[in-house]
Amino acid sequence: MIIALEIGLLYAVMALGVYLTYRVLDFPDLTVDGSFTTGAATSAILLVNGVAIPFAMIAGVVAGMIAGAVTGLLHVWGKINPLLAGILTQIALYSINLRIMGNKANVPLLRQETLFSELRADRLLGTWFSVAVFAVVVLVIGALVYWFLGTSYGVAMRATGDNELMAQSQGINTGTTKIVGLMLSNGLVALCGTLVAQYQGFSDISMGIGLIVAGLASVIVGQAIFGMTAVWQAVTAAALGSVIYRGVIQIALNNGFNPNDMKLISAVLVVLALVLPAWGPLRRLRVQRRRAKAIPEGAAA
């Protein structure tokens, strides 16, 4: 279970990225499946070629941001539907990722020095110590996301996803905020890719397949459980959602499911998290809670 915690925390970085597009921009971005691998592939190939770890990771993040910008430009300039724009970039990235890895489907990092080498050498991976380290990293990244969403630009980005016409009439260039949001989101996703490649010791062309569902599952499950009224709540929920999601997967694996069933379980989990909150009794409960908080009309004035 500690391994599941570690993996959940690693993928929380991706969940934060998915939160930015799916919730903040209201843009279901399927670039993720491709840009995750782009981050992993770019950093892996650079590490193999002797580039220092931080630079390899930065390059991976930048590559992911470029992928996000492409999806954004397809949508904003090309006026292509968000889902389709993401799918197009994702498919194109499959070929590009293979090229990045030198036309190989796999780049092993086994004898490479990675971010996790020391933890591994000291036999600390898979212990509470590494969980704590990972948690601190996620906390820092989550705090950055939270800070950004409170800045003038961040608030403009949230308004873009919340009421685009209002945002435009208030002078927000919603095309730009969307592109920037997609870049930040895919930058985080690619960062997660570079971390996962180093953690598992290889980059693989298929490592990103279906990841958007895992990302959505984390965001949706997390926010169904922890709420998303305030921004700090929504950010925390996205990150914790990832941990819960990996926990659920681990429990399924321990109870007779095999790794091939994981995509099915992910999909079912997302469906449940989307449908259950809208289900009668639960909805009534929420409506009552909301009513209690609303201001009665004519209370003042």
Place this chain on the structure above:
Amino acid sequence: MLTLTNITKRFFPGTVNERVALDELTLTLHEGDFVTVIGSNGAGKSTMLNVVAGRYLPEGGRVVIDGSDVTRMPEHRRARWVARVFQDPMAGTSPHLTIEENLAIAFERGKRRGLGMAVTKPKRAIFREALTTLELGLEDRLEMRVGMLSGGQRQALSLLMATYAQPSILLLDEHTAALDPSRAELITRLTGEAVARHRLTTLMVTHNMHQAIELGNRLIMMHEGRIVLEVDEAEKKTITAERLLEEFSKIKGASLADRTLLD
């Protein structure tokens, strides 16, 4: 302050559904003018506001605001001059953002949005003071999400957000039409106060004759994409709803006659 010259706007051009919404429309607003706009459905009133705001780009003509030709300028860049309040109370605010975050967005209209915090202590004090003018008690609920407010409260907030960064042009598009009478009255009063306070140049579309007469210093009546009646400052002080209705039926009659002639 605002000049529309020979503005033509067609919808669905080149199709059987082609409709001329604005037909060589010309209108000038001087600084501090408050022009109310009346006319039947489909007269082109809202289209005119959308052309001024930049949501629609006209096929012909020129839009000049404050001496700058903005005819082809996108809406978000025009926002440094133009602010508007929509008919739908939900349209002018962002429901998942708090009251203070919505105000912060309006506060920075026309400015560069950077990485400073959107809401700071000094700004919060300004927001609180501005909200007090609405007399709705919203100044004590800065951190409440706007989606929790009623239609009237949201429209009052929209009005504040529009007037507050002191735009060169304020556009009001039947902004009281979706409210119940008492709320509509409140918004009408707040509109008059805000316009007077900042001496805003205003273009207001309304369906309510009395509102059109009560507010503003000039009045225009539109029909089929043209201005068919202009009431100047002196005349507007004495005009009555009956007189306007009379003019209205005259024009309708005229256009009916035109149509029969064409047939």
